[in-house]
Amino acid sequence: MQDKQYDMLMKAANEHAYMSIAINSDGTPVRRTFIPWERTVSAFNMKKPIITLAVADLQDKDIMNALKKCALEGCYIYTALADYSFIADFIELKDLYILHGEHMSDLSFIRHLSKLFMFYLEDATLPDLNPLIDNCNENKVLLGRCFGFYNCTVVDTSALAKIKFMLSELLVWPAKGDSIGRWRPSDYFTIFRFYKN
Numbered sequence: 001m002q003d004k005q006y007d008m009l010m011k012a013a014n015e016h017a018y019m020s021i022a023i024n025s026d027g028t029p030v031r032r033t034f035i036p037w038e039r040t041v042s043a044f045n046m047k048k049p050i051i052t053l054a055v056a057d058l059q060d061k062d063i064m065n066a067l068k069k070c071a072l073e074g075c076y077i078y079t080a081l082a083d084y085s086f087i088a089d090f091i092e093l094k095d096l097y098i099l100h101g102e103h104m105s106d107l108s109f110i111r112h113l114s115k116l117f118m119f120y121l122e123d124a125t126l127p128d129l130n131p132l133i134d135n136c137n138e139n140k141v142l143l144g145r146c147f148g149f150y151n152c153t154v155v156d157t158s159a160l161a162k163i164k165f166m167l168s169e170l171l172v173w174p175a176k177g178d179s180i181g182r183w184r185p186s187d188y189f190t191i192f193r194f195y196k197n
Helices: 003-015 040-044 056-059 059-071 087-089 130-138 158-162 177-181
Strands: 018-025 032-035 051-054 072-075 095-098 117-124 124-129 145-150 155-157 168-172 194-197
Touching: 003 018, 003 059, 018 056, 018 194, 040 168, 056 059, 059 087, 130 158, 168 177
Parallel strands: 018 051, 018 072, 072 095, 095 117, 117 145, 124 155, 145 168
Antiparallel strands: 032 194
């Protein structure tokens, strides 16, 4: 994490301020991110990153304690992680965005994130969606949630039949093909857009 961003985090922690983070391999500040949602209103609800952590920063106790003191609303992960369990500590989390989820084995870390509103995931193989669906079924106050899955394999999708909440968007994209095909407009899945800082 760069010194300036470290100072921003510590100030936010002292004030218990709202925060949104990005995590990438080296902590280089994230300047833009693609928008996976089809509806513009969904894009406006994204909590785009303010500071960027390196993967190594996840082992720094001072940084992790500071994050717990913030009202962390957004977490954007741009690199594969060995462990996602730390996300469970971010109880204010509303927007979770994970690229390169190939090491993820389940969604248990989101089971008790009662404010989770937007969840985008790529490249994961999951046994089921039960933690996500159970969490949202218990917290029906939030309307219009957005879920997106790109190049994911879910062994058991039966939890989707038990949904008792309103979804604004449930987007499931086909397996990755060529990069041109991913960005081509079509009638059956969204095209990606970008936020740029």
